[in-house]
Amino acid sequence: xxxxxxxxxxxxxxxxxxxxxxxxxxxxxxxxxxxxxxxxxxxxxxxxxxxxxxxxxxxxxxxxxxxxxxxxxxxxxxxxxxxxxxxxxxxxxxxxxxxxxxxxxxxxxxxxxxxxxxxxxxxxxxxxxxxxxxxxxxxxxxxxxxxxxxxxxxxxxxxxxxxxxxxxxxxxxxxxxxxxxxxxxxxxxxxxxxxxxxxxxxxxxxxxxxxxxxxxxxxxxxxxxxxxxxxxxxxxxxxxxxxxxxxxxxxxxxxxxxxxxxxxxxxxxxxxxxxxxxxxxxxxxxxxxxxxxxxxxxxxxxxxxxxxxxxxxxxxxxxxxxxxxxxxxxxxxxxxxxxxxxxxxxxxxxxxxxxxxxxxxxxxxxxxxxxxxxxxxxxxxxxxxxxxxxxxxxxxxxxxxxxxxxxxxxxxxxxxxxxxxxxxxxxxxxxxxxxxxxxxxxxxxxxxxxxxxxxxxxxxxxxxxxx
Amino acid sequence: xxxxxxxxxxxxxxxxxxxxxxxxxxxxxxxxxxxxxxxxxxxxxxxxxxxxxxxxxxxxxxxxxxxxxxx
Numbered sequence: 001x002x003x004x005x006x007x008x009x010x011x012x013x014x015x016x017x018x019x020x021x022x023x024x025x026x027x028x029x030x031x032x033x034x035x036x037x038x039x040x041x042x043x044x045x046x047x048x049x050x051x052x053x054x055x056x057x058x059x060x061x062x063x064x065x066x067x068x069x070x071x072x073x074x075x076x077x078x079x080x081x082x083x084x085x086x087x088x089x090x091x092x093x094x095x096x097x098x099x100x101x102x103x104x105x106x107x108x109x110x111x112x113x114x115x116x117x118x119x120x121x122x123x124x125x126x127x128x129x130x131x132x133x134x135x136x137x138x139x140x141x142x143x144x145x146x147x148x149x150x151x152x153x154x155x156x157x158x159x160x161x162x163x164x165x166x167x168x169x170x171x172x173x174x175x176x177x178x179x180x181x182x183x184x185x186x187x188x189x190x191x192x193x194x195x196x197x198x199x200x201x202x203x204x205x206x207x208x209x210x211x212x213x214x215x216x217x218x219x220x221x222x223x224x225x226x227x228x229x230x231x232x233x234x235x236x237x238x239x240x241x242x243x244x245x246x247x248x249x250x251x252x253x254x255x256x257x258x259x260x261x262x263x264x265x266x267x268x269x270x271x272x273x274x275x276x277x278x279x280x281x282x283x284x285x286x287x288x289x290x291x292x293x294x295x296x297x298x299x300x301x302x303x304x305x306x307x308x309x310x311x312x313x314x315x316x317x318x319x320x321x322x323x324x325x326x327x328x329x330x331x332x333x334x335x336x337x338x339x340x341x342x343x344x345x346x347x348x349x350x351x352x353x354x355x356x357x358x359x360x361x362x363x364x365x366x367x368x369x370x371x372x373x374x375x376x377x378x379x380x381x382x383x384x385x386x387x388x389x390x391x392x393x394x395x396x397x398x399x400x401x402x403x404x405x406x407x408x409x410x411x412x413x414x415x416x417x418x419x420x421x422x423x424x425x426x427x428x429x430x431x432x433x434x435x436x437x438x439x440x441x442x443x444x445x446x447x448x449x450x451x452x453x454x455x456x457x458x459x460x461x462x463x464x465x466x467x
Numbered sequence: 468x469x470x471x472x473x474x475x476x477x478x479x480x481x482x483x484x485x486x487x488x489x490x491x492x493x494x495x496x497x498x499x500x501x502x503x504x505x506x507x508x509x510x511x512x513x514x515x516x517x518x519x520x521x522x523x524x525x526x527x528x529x530x531x532x533x534x535x536x537x538x
Contacts, residue, residue, distance in 0.1 A: 193527045206526075240531055298513060304506030311503060319483060326487040335495045341483050342476040342500035347507045353518040354510050356529035363533045414530050439530040 006165035006219035013071035020053035020071025027073045030163045033465045038141045040157035042078045044117035052114045067111030077152045077169040078118035079201035090121040092134045093328035102199030107227045119154025123333045125203045128403045129388045133330035141463040149182030151175040155213040156183035166214040172203045174407025176211025177419040181377040184421045184430030188212045192414035193238040196231035204313040217449035221245035248443035249450040254288030259370025264299040268379045276423035276431045297365045302409035312348035315340025377434040381425035418445040421458040471501040
């Protein structure tokens with residue numbers, strides 16, 4: 001039953017084919033098997049999950065109406081605040097979280113989803129690999145010598161290992177798409193303003209979005225539908241009406257124009273990643289999609305423009321803690337958090353002011369020619385933990401920079417982006433393609449992914465704890 | 468163009484109370500900051516009209532205005 005999709009599990013509970021308690025116990029058994037291998041969980045709340053599952057089962061037995069996710073075990077990056085629970089945020093230095101409870105968690109609670117525990121993450125979400133000095137690294141369930149991707153490292157690993165049916169992380173530079181790609185599951189970065197950030201640990205409030213990891217496009221659609229929409233507690237959320245994400249899955253790709261960048265984004269792709277990307281395009285073409293080359297306007301500075309904002313806002317946020325508790329930060333994270341102290345304020349403001357200009361130009365130039373962009377999520381095979389760790393040698397920084405080269409530009413532009421598993425690289429680790437759409441085009445992205453899944457089985461591949 | 472070097476990073480950090488930063492850390496901070504500022508300079512150079520017409524508060528409105536019709 002842990003191989004079911006989220007949609008299948010939810011239906012099984014609601015139709016009483018299985019109890020939520022049985023589902024929770026099956027997931028907890030898998031967590032026990034996987035935790036020594038992947039270290040995806042920061043904390044497991046078995047008693048809390050059992051209690052919640054029993055409540056759902058009583059409600060089902062009584063014929064009471066329940067939410068769309070009733071009884072399904074999920075777990076989320078340890079940065080979503082819940083009253084009475086300390087969110088460690090992957091850190092030893094984190095003070096007790098205060099402020100508003102997470103809207104995402106509240107909306108999931110309203111759908112009667114179960115929370116199995118909290119998930120490992122990069123310290124303060126500052127890192128794309130999944131290393132964590134304090135919690136121990138999250139390891140890739142396909143091969144523990146390799147990174148899980150980050151910073152939502154536990155999200156990808158837990159969903160891929162079938163220990164939970166879905167997970168919320170965050171994405172400020174690739175932090176949901178990279179772990180999704182590295183572990184062979186789907187990862188959605190929504191448009192900025194589509195999902196509330198209220199009650200979520202801020203990294204860079206101008207850039208942050210909650211992100212979703214799940215095993216199928218339908219599962220992502222279910223989770224997105226449960227949490228998306230305006231939130232009075234987050235003034236940055238849009239009042240644009242929500243589409244029916246589930247209905248949009250059936251739209252197909254016949255006549256859809258798939259844009260293939262002819263500059264920048266394919267320049268650094270390795271041959272094995274390239275083969276998988278090409279094969280995925282062939283599948284989409286066989287389903288009726290049309291490939292069109294697209295020139296990306298001025299892509300070069302986009303990654304660093306994003307960093308100009310992120311680093312400045314991170315430094316401002318962490319200034320007091322760093323000043324008083326720098327020794328409680330790991331050395332790498334200390335440097336990342338402090339980089340913004342050397343960025344002049346006008347440069348930060350200019351990066352912000354350029355955003356709508358560059359966004360308008362990007363959308364005008366790109367989406368005049370295509371409906372979605374198709375490009376790599378990660379242009380290289382998933383690297384090892386050793387080669388991307390402190391002491392990883394000369395190539396370490398370059399390798400880490402390459403990890404976000406295809407993801408961070410879309411954080412700057414605020415666009416929706418979905419990572420979809422599409423094969424394996426020569427080192428046996430998963431790889432993926434990334435779809436990028438116009439603002440608020442999540443339904444289109446999910447429709448393409450759903451069509452791709454109908455013709456392939458990459459999304460059904462699962463690692464084994466005995467591997 | 469003048470780079471942000473380790474010495475500048477060290478002084479800027481000290482001004483902001485970050486006395487824990489040493490020369491080695493300052494060097495890494497400088498590299499990151501310099502790359503970010505260089506990108507801003509490069510992007511600005513492509514905007515002959517400047518930024519006078521833009522405001523920080525218009526980003527969500529821009530996203531909403533650019534939303535298309537879903538299939």
